Amino acid sequence: xKSKFNIYYKYLFASGFAAVSLSCSNTKxxxxxxxxxxxxxxxxxxxxxxxxxxxxLQTALEENLVPKPNSTILGLRPKLYFYxxxxxxxxxxxxxxxxxxxxxxxxxxxxxxxREFNKDIIQNYxxxxxxxxxxxxxxxxxxxxxxxxxxxxxxxxxxxxSNVKFQQDSTLVNREIQALTNKTILKAGQxxxxxxxxxxxxxxxxxxxxxxxxxFSGDNIIVQADSTVSKTHKVELNVKLKEDTPDLATEQFxxxxxxxxxxxxxxxxxxxxxxxxxxxxxLSKYAYEDIYVIDPQHKFKPKIFDRALxxxxxxxxxxxxxxxxxxxxxxxxxxxxxxxxxxxxxxLNHKFDAYYLLTPRQIQSLRLEALGxxxxxxxxxxxxxxxxxxxxFFKGAEQFKAAxxxxxxxxxxxxxxAKNIFRAGANVQLSIPRIVAPFRFNSSSAFVPRxxxxxxxxxxxxxxxxxxxxxxxxxxxxxxxxxxxEHDLKVIDITLVSPANVTxxxxxxxxxxxxxxxVEEQLIFGPTYTYTYTNTMLPKTNTIYYKGTLxxxxxITGLVTGANVKKDKQKEIFGVPFSQYAKIENxxxxxxxxxxxxxxxxxxxxxxxxxxxxxxxxxxxxxxFSGGSNSIxxxxxxxxxxxxxxxxxxxxxxxxxxxxxxKLELNAEYRAxxxxxxxxxxxxxxxxIWLLHDDKDRPGAKFSKDFLSEVAVGAGVGLRLDFSILVLxxxxxxxxxxxxxxxGNRWAFDRINFGDPSWRKDxxxxxxxxxxxx
Numbered sequence: 001x002k003s004k005f006n007i008y009y010k011y012l013f014a015s016g017f018a019a020v021s022l023s024c025s026n027t028k029x030x031x032x033x034x035x036x037x038x039x040x041x042x043x044x045x046x047x048x049x050x051x052x053x054x055x056x057l058q059t060a061l062e063e064n065l066v067p068k069p070n071s072t073i074l075g076l077r078p079k080l081y082f083y084x085x086x087x088x089x090x091x092x093x094x095x096x097x098x099x100x101x102x103x104x105x106x107x108x109x110x111x112x113x114x115r116e117f118n119k120d121i122i123q124n125y126x127x128x129x130x131x132x133x134x135x136x137x138x139x140x141x142x143x144x145x146x147x148x149x150x151x152x153x154x155x156x157x158x159x160x161x162s163n164v165k166f167q168q169d170s171t172l173v174n175r176e177i178q179a180l181t182n183k184t185i186l187k188a189g190q191x192x193x194x195x196x197x198x199x200x201x202x203x204x205x206x207x208x209x210x211x212x213x214x215x216f217s218g219d220n221i222i223v224q225a226d227s228t229v230s231k232t233h234k235v236e237l238n239v240k241l242k243e244d245t246p247d248l249a250t251e252q253f254x255x256x257x258x259x260x261x262x263x264x265x266x267x268x269x270x271x272x273x274x275x276x277x278x279x280x281x282x283l284s285k286y287a288y289e290d291i292y293v294i295d296p297q298h299k300f301k302p303k304i305f306d307r308a309l310x311x312x313x314x315x316x317x318x319x320x321x322x323x324x325x326x327x328x329x330x331x332x333x334x335x336x337x338x339x340x341x342x343x344x345x346x347x348l349n350h351k352f353d354a355y356y357l358l359t360p361r362q363i364q365s366l367r368l369e370a371l372g373x374x375x376x377x378x379x380x381x382x383x384x385x386x387x388x389x390x391x392x393f394f395k396g397a398e399q400f401k402a403a404x405x406x407x408x409x410x411x412x413x414x415x416x417x418a419k420n421i422f423r424a425g426a427n428v429q430l431s432i433p434r435i436v437a438p439f440r441f442n443s444s445s446a447f448v449p450r451x452x453x454x455x456x457x458x459x460x461x462x463x464x465x466x467x468x469x470x471x472x473x474x475x476x477x478x479x480x481x482x483x484x485x486e487h488d489l490k491v492i493d494i495t496l497v498s499p500a501n502v503t504x505x506x507x508x509x510x511x512x513x514x515x516x517x518x519v520e521e522q523l524i525f526g527p528t529y530t531y532t533y534t535n536t537m538l539p540k541t542n543t544i545y546y547k548g549t550l551x552x553x554x555x556i557t558g559l560v561t562g563a564n565v566k567k568d569k570q571k572e573i574f575g576v577p578f579s580q581y582a583k584i585e586n587x588x589x590x591x592x593x594x595x596x597x598x599x600x601x602x603x604x605x606x607x608x609x610x611x612x613x614x615x616x617x618x619x620x621x622x623x624x625f626s627g628g629s630n631s632i633x634x635x636x637x638x639x640x641x642x643x644x645x646x647x648x649x650x651x652x653x654x655x656x657x658x659x660x661x662x663k664l665e666l667n668a669e670y671r672a673x674x675x676x677x678x679x680x681x682x683x684x685x686x687x688x689i690w691l692l693h694d695d696k697d698r699p700g701a702k703f704s705k706d707f708l709s710e711v712a713v714g715a716g717v718g719l720r721l722d723f724s725i726l727v728l729x730x731x732x733x734x735x736x737x738x739x740x741x742x743x744g745n746r747w748a749f750d751r752i753n754f755g756d757p758s759w760r761k762d763x764x765x766x767x768x769x770x771x772x773x774x
Contacts, residue, residue, distance in 0.1 A: 026077055026107070027145040029084040035110040035147040039069040042122070043152045057129065057155065064125055065118050065151075069108050079105035103675065110140070110147040122153055130192035130235075131155035132227065157233045159192045167240035173213060173250040174241065180207040186223075192235050197223045200239070209319035212252035214342060214352070220245040253342075255315045256351040257283065258291040262300045264339070264357040276355055277343045299360075300334075301396045307434060308332065308448065311354050317342075327446035329358060332397040332433050336361040365389045381409035381421075399431040419463050425470075427456030435477055449479035465506035466519050469498040476528075483537065488530040496576070497522040497621065511654040512697040517620045518657065523576040524619055526553040536591060545589040551622070554580035554614055563614035571614055581618050583609035585663075589774055597673040603774040605665040610692065624663035624689045626712075629767035630774070631665065632685040633733035634714020636765060641689040644700035644710045646740035660689030662703050664711070667774060671720075679720040683731070686713045688739055700740070709746070713737035716765075720772070731767040 027036055042061045044054045070080045083104030089097035119136045126134035133156035141148050164186045166178060186200050198218075205218035224238040241250075259278060268274060278294075286292040288302035290313045295302070308328040310321040322340070329338045337359040342352045369385040385405040393400040409421040429452060435441035436451040443449050453475050460468040476490030499519040510516045534545040557563075558580040563571040570577050585607035592600045609618040628637030639647060642660040650656065665687030673679050688711055690703035700710070716733030737746050753759045 026080050026084055030107070030109075030145050035142055035145055037067075037069050037108045037110045037113055038146050038148050040065045040113075040118070040149045040151060043150060045152060045154050046156070048157045049155070053158065057126070057131075057153075060129075061122050061125060061151070061153065064121050066114075066121075067108055067112055070105055077105075079103065080107055083107070110142075110149075113149060115140075115149055118149075118151065122151055126153065126155050128194035130158045130160070132159055132192075133157070159227060159233045159235045161186060161188050161190050161192060162230055162234035162236050163188055164237045164239065167238060169241075171241075171250060172252060173208070173216070176208055176211050176213070176252075177204060177241070180204055183207075186237055186239070192225065197237075204239075206319065212254060212316045212318065213249065214253050214317050215246070215248045215251070217249060220249055251350045253317045253344075253350050253352055255311050255313060255317060255354055256345045257353040258309060258311050258313060258356075259283065259286075259353060260291060260293045260295075260305050260309070260356045260358065262293060262295050262305070262335075262358045262360070263297070264337075264359050266359075276341060276357075277345065277353060280345075299395065300392065301394075304332065304397050304433065305356075309356070317352075324444070324446050325356075328448050329356065331447045333399055334360060334363075334391045334397045361391060363390065363392050381407060383407035383423075393430065397433045400428070401431075402426070402428045419465050422461040422463065423458060425456065425458030427454065429454045435479070437477075443479060445480050445482060447480035447482075449477060451475075451477055462506075464503060465509075466502040467500040468519070469500060471496040471498075484533055484535050486532040488532070490528045492525060493528050494525040495522065495621070496524075497619075509654055511650060514659070514695060514697060515654070515657065517617060520620070521576050522619045522621070523573060523578045524553050524622065525557075525578065526551070526555060528552070541593050543591045543593075545587075545591075547587040549583075549585045551581075551583040551585075551609075553583075553622075554578045555582070558613035561614075565614055565616050578614055579611075579619050579622075580613035580615045581609055581611040581622070583607070583618070583622060585624075599671050601667075601669045601671060601774065603665075603667045605663060605687070607663045608692075609661050611661075618661055620659060623659035623661065625657075625659055626663065626665065626687060626689045629729075629731065629769040632687055632712055632714050633683070633716060633731050633767050633773070634685065634735040634763075634765055635712060640712055641739070642695075642698060642701035643688065643690045643703065643707075644739045644743070645698040646700070648740070658689070660701070661692040662690040664688065664707075669773070677722050677724075679722055681718040681720060681731070682716075683718065683733075684713070684715045685733070686711050686737075688712050709743060710739040711737070712739050727771050729767070729769045729772065731769070731773075733765050733767065734763050 030036060040062065042058050042065075044058050046054065049057075070077045081104075083100055083106055086100035086104055087096045089100060091097065115138050119138055122136040123134050126136075135154045135156075136151055138149055138151045141150060164184065166181050166184075168174060168178060180203075183203070184200060185196060185203060190196075200223065201218040201221045204221055205216060208216045220242050222240060222242050224240070225235050226238065227235045229236045257280070261274065264274065283292045286294050289306050291302070291305060291309060293300070293302040293305055308325065310325045310328075311317075315321070326338055326340055329335060335358045337357075339357040339359075341355040341357065343355065345351055345353045365388070367385075367387045367389075369383075369387070371383040371385070372381075383405060384407070385403060387401065387403045390400045392398065404426045405424065407423045432451040432453075433448045434451065435443075435449050441449065454473065456470075456472045458470040460470065472493075472495045474490045474493040476488065476493070478486070478488045480486045498521055502519050506519070507516065510518075528549065528551045530547065530549045532545075532547045534543075536543040536545055554563075557573075557578060558571070561571045563569055563578075563580060565577075572578070585605070587603065587605050589601065589603045591602075594600065607624055609622060609624065611618045625638045626632055627635035627640040631637075632640055638657045638659075641658050645658070647656055647658070665685070667683065667685045667687075669681050669683040671679060671681045688707075690707060690710070691698070691701045693702060695701050713736045714733050715736055716731055718729060718731035720730075721728040734748075734752075736748055738748055739746060741748075748763075751759075752763075
């Protein structure tokens with residue numbers, strides 16, 4: 001024990017010595033008279049404003065100061081150190097160039113700091129926030145070739161808004177501005193803030209754009225501030241239209257003609273094939289409803305544009321319908337570029353024509369994909385996909401996709417006799433850009449709703465064990481309320497699994513009835529519904545993702561037929577018992593961004609599948625699994641659980657595909673960028689699966705009040721190579737809590753022994769995967 005402690009102290013001493021050396025060594029590279037700039041501090045001297053206002057002002061001022069000092073990690077400047085130790089490269093390439101200018105960071109010197117400029121920034125920013133009497137000074141503190149600049153600000157009292165006036169006149173645009181005043185963000189009693197004033201101008205501009213003032217701009221609004229109306233630090237705001245506002249900006253426009261070019265090409269424009277604006281006399285032959293579709297070759301059905309366009313002849317222009325139309329045209333998926341132009345066609349009556357210039361994508365494409373993969377279940381393999389896509393199948397922007405594929409997974413060690421897996425199949429999908437239903441469906445979303453029809457077949461051959469023929473078909477709808485909310489309803493989703501060539505070797509190796517269910521004949525049909533919400537695309541510090549799925553199989557059929565397997569009343573369709581169950585699954589994720597290069601991600605998965613009526617068990621393919629590269633990474637795929645069931649009790653040659661009816665899982669991961677495409681992570685995973693019923697072949701598998709004591713925990717570190725087009729992920733994990741160990745002794749800290757080769761083999765799990773786990 002004493003020798004171990006000595007080793008720890010040596011490591012601790014060495015680490016501390018290296019830190020001190022790294023900290024001090026940067027200044028020795030400075031030339032005579034140079035000083036390393038270590039940053040700035042802003043001190044606020046004011047007794048009249050609150051502590052909160054003082055902190056907000058101080059933080060904002062420090063963020064606006066330039067330049068920023070060299071980056072630090074735990075008080076050290078490793079990037080500066082690499083810059084200093086690297087030799088000056090002779091060429092703009094090579095190791096020295098990479099180390100000095102890519103990894104390293106040039107020193108920021110005191111001479112680089114324009115203190116007068118920063119003082120002006122401080123005073124101007126303070127005035128923009130209502131501190132009209134702000135004064136700033138600065139002082140430089142230096143020691144050991146390091147210098148810091150301290151700025152002292154005396155902002156004085158903050159001016160508050162006493163009154164807001166919207167100047168009135170008899171013009172149409174002024175009347176519309178007056179109609180928008182009830183939602184003004186300029187409020188009496190609030191501090192004067194130039195950013196709020198700019199936002200008010202943008203608000204008025206947006207409101208007028210919704211009322212037909214297409215050519216209006218926020219710059220046409222001026223907000224005058226008068227601080228002479230009061231001697232108690234108050235300011236009066238007067239909002240009015242600038243006198244030099246162009247006449248065109250004050251006119252309210254409506255739509256005259258709506259004209260669509262669905263095969264617009266810039267090269268054809270250069271050849272003179274297009275004319276914008278068009279001669280009104282030449283439009284009549286292209287008329288469809290209230291729009292004109294210039295499509296001489298009849299590549300597209302005109303009605304798809306009638307559904308997508310939200311501007312009709314005679315409509316008052318508004319920005320919402322403008323953006324809505326553009327987004328819906330893009331979401332059709334058949335156009336590569338969408339451009340919109342408004343051309344004044346009747347200046348006397350303030351009307352313009354709306355032109356939509358649409359450049360189609362390649363209508364048909366053929367793509368061949370070759371994929372390689374490996375997983376923590378000791379399988380490695382490859383997949384070959386051939387995909388054909390037609391983006392205008394019936395000339396109504398219908399997308400037809402057909403694919404054939406073949407794949408194999410080969411056992412690379414681990415469990416003996418697991419056998420190789422071969423898969424081959426084909427599938428087709430028709431996606432129609434509207435809701436095909438006996439009822440009328442209206443959507444004002446920027447995303448076109450779709451009706452999806454799919455058919456597929458897959459042959460799975462687990463050599464020397466069995467073959468599974470898997471047929472599936474579905475009909476349903478996908479629609480979005482907005483960019484954050486999506487609904488996916490499959491009205492009918494049918495799966496038929498038909499086993500073949502089940503060998504005695506498999507039956508012998510399966511050992512338990514649960515393992516044999518993988519080759520049961522299955523007929524699964526019913527509706528499924530998935531709701532997805534995400535705001536992860538927004539530039540926010542905290543973002544979330546949620547996906548909830550409800551799967552109801554055979555419910556109505558079971559009710560009508562009176563199916564009850566427990567009373568020996570199991571019903572069949574075409575000689576196959578149909579599955580009856582209800583399943584719900586929730587996937588919730590939370591992301592917190594510390595900086596642009598570091599973040600924290602968490603995920604919770606909770607699900608339950610309940611069989612009843614015609615089924616005693618949930619079909620194997622619909623149950624839950626745990627372990628693997630996207631789950632609890634310290635345990636190999638499908639080897640964890642259910643509950644406290646001990647897989648060591650299964651003979652070494654038995655199959656370990658463990659499934660459950662309940663799943664609980666929690667993951668947490670810290671992510672940081674080291675260099676460009678190189679990212680690192682530290683993670684902790686916890687969770688398990690359980691059964692709803694007792695299983696004599698798997699003791700401890702049932703969910704009980706002691707389920708928390710059966711939660712597995714694993715942790716590890718990872719490398720992620722982010723090449724934008726793909727992310728290659730390597731995660732090394734180890735179990736910290738093993739649910740099948742003796743109760744009260746499930747934490748693995750006492751068993752950790754990195755020096756033991758057999759321990760490393762059994763407990764260090766390397767996951768190689770594509771993409772992030774969540």
